[in-house]
Amino acid sequence: MATVIEVTEVDDPRVDDFRDLATADRRPDRPGGRGLVIAEGVVVVERLLASPYPVRSLLGVRRRLDALAEPLAAVDVPAHVAEADVMARVVGFHLNRGVLAVADRAPVPDLDVLLARSKRVAVLEGIGDHENLGSLFRNAAALGVDAILLGPGSSDPLYRRSVRVSMGHVLRVPFAPVESMSAVFEALTAHGYRTAALTPRPNAVPLREAELDDDKVAVLLGSEGPGLTEEALAGADTTVRIPMADGVDSLNVATSAAVAFHAMNGAA
Structure with a gap:
């Protein structure tokens, strides 16, 4: 007590x-x-x-x-x-x-153990805004994402604002930092994940056709503005876009993540 x-x-x-x-x-x-x-x-x-x-x-x-x-x-x-x-x-x-x-902080999960027990994973590259991070974690918790990998340039999700915006769900979704995108792809490949990079590029596969509800899928999300790096886009198995109305070129990254996470549950 x-x-x-x-x-x-x-x-x-x-x-x-x-x-x-x-x-x-x-x-x-x-x-x-x-x-x-x-x-x-x-x-x-x-x-x-x-x-x-x-x-x-x-x-x-x-x-x-x-x-x-x-x-x-x-x-x-x-x-x-x-x-x-x-x-x-x-x-x-x-x-x-x-x-x-x-x-105090809890120990960071071992990357291999984390990926072995997960099926739906989000990979973040360059997500530096703490409010976006908090929203992403809240969306991940709500929509069944098992784990989040923090790639290069991503901020600490345990920053006070992120914890607050996530409504505490950052404390629920396991995450692990990964030093480079090459290390991200190596780990995901070793554990049998298909990787899908989210991008507004017109040649990307529309979300409804991307079959993100397959077993063991990792969705890659980049920062607002520049988006994913060329390394991340080139390394992914496929690129995926969320179709939008004319005159709108992108969504907030946390909103895009929620749409993609919903699709990972077979509800695109």
Whole structure:
């Protein structure tokens, strides 16, 4: 059972994990920080508590901690309760969601083990926007994608904004970084995946004809603007496009991903 601890002083060292989250060089989830995972809001905190990420502590107003009474009864972590103004001064801004939790990172899955137990995989190349990453992971969780590979140029999906936008589903979908696209293709080929690169190019196969619901398929997604690199396009078994109305040349990458993930479930 969680231990509820009253916090009345802003400088209480027991809440240092939550301190000054608005200041970039103090953020524990930023490069150079302590690598902590930060969850915001009752729903996301509950998903963190149910995830493989080792929770360190919580900080929230009493009403929000009361809403988490059931999941907190099953964990042995400190739950710090504070008035809203004290919490705001610790965090560095007023948090409408009223509760935060921090956790250490879970071990990164072994790539071969991850691919061996998966069938539907998304490969991200150059996805640097944290909101797009969060949306992608939420879509992946909703539409049955088993794993995500983070190729070159992709940002950390455990950045606070990504966790928030994903509604905590980034904590549910397993992912692994891969250093190069050549390593991505080597691993996918070794495990029998067919690879499909998503692109708006007119010579690509229309989505309805791409048969993405085959056994063991990996869809490649590139950044908005430049899209996938020539290396990624050339290395894929096929290129696939989402047909669009005249005058529209592309979709947001998270939206494109959702359409492709839906097709991977046989619903194109």
